Amino acid sequence: MARVLSSAAQTEERFTVERYFALVGEGVLQPDDRVELLEGVIVAMSPQNPSHASSTNRAFRALVRAVGTRAVVRGQSPLVIGRHSVPEPDVAIVPGREIDYDQAHPTTAILVVEVADSSLLQDRLTKAAIYAAAEIPEFWIINLRDQCVEIHRDPDARARRYRTVRTARRSERIKLAALPAVSVAVRDLLPARHSP
Numbered sequence: 001m002a003r004v005l006s007s008a009a010q011t012e013e014r015f016t017v018e019r020y021f022a023l024v025g026e027g028v029l030q031p032d033d034r035v036e037l038l039e040g041v042i043v044a045m046s047p048q049n050p051s052h053a054s055s056t057n058r059a060f061r062a063l064v065r066a067v068g069t070r071a072v073v074r075g076q077s078p079l080v081i082g083r084h085s086v087p088e089p090d091v092a093i094v095p096g097r098e099i100d101y102d103q104a105h106p107t108t109a110i111l112v113v114e115v116a117d118s119s120l121l122q123d124r125l126t127k128a129a130i131y132a133a134a135e136i137p138e139f140w141i142i143n144l145r146d147q148c149v150e151i152h153r154d155p156d157a158r159a160r161r162y163r164t165v166r167t168a169r170r171s172e173r174i175k176l177a178a179l180p181a182v183s184v185a186v187r188d189l190l191p192a193r194h195s196p
Helices: 015-024 050-067 119-132
Strands: 035-038 043-044 072-073 093-094 111-116 138-143 148-156 159-169 174-175 182-187
Touching: 035 119, 043 072, 050 072, 050 093, 050 111, 111 119, 119 138, 119 148, 119 159
Parallel strands: 111 138
Antiparallel strands: 035 043, 072 093, 093 111, 138 148, 148 159, 174 182
16 A cells, blocks of 8 residues: 655645655655655555566566567656656556657656556556546556456546546457557466466
């Protein structure tokens, strides 16, 4: 479960992206602190259990293979969204080339992927709203609890939600909405099944 590091939720003040990054320069946050800025609140990310880490690595590798040079696949890196959010999705596919992000973090994505076990509710509610409001065309939740991928598409920025949500199971392939020639097998995103 994510832990809030700020009392910003109890007051009207929220951290901006600029102030959040300034906290590193001031030494309040360390560059390797596992935190992200969500809706103006600094949130601690939970430590990864083995299945979360495995699934994150699997998704990253599968998407790198599938996307090739059509876009940039980033792992657990900042994505600056608006004035008050800097999530660090487990995997993001962003437009352009690596060189485009040498001086600045991306501000949009083609696809954002979050691996979820203990963070499932936060990903479904908070992060889905942030990504939909930013008009990111596609958001996947690799749901480790139910061993599936929840595919969110067709963002409604005003309502801060995705109009279409469906579930893909282990035997399926998913085509990327923004890159229809690209697809990945759901089984390549999930940890291996273990025999009892």
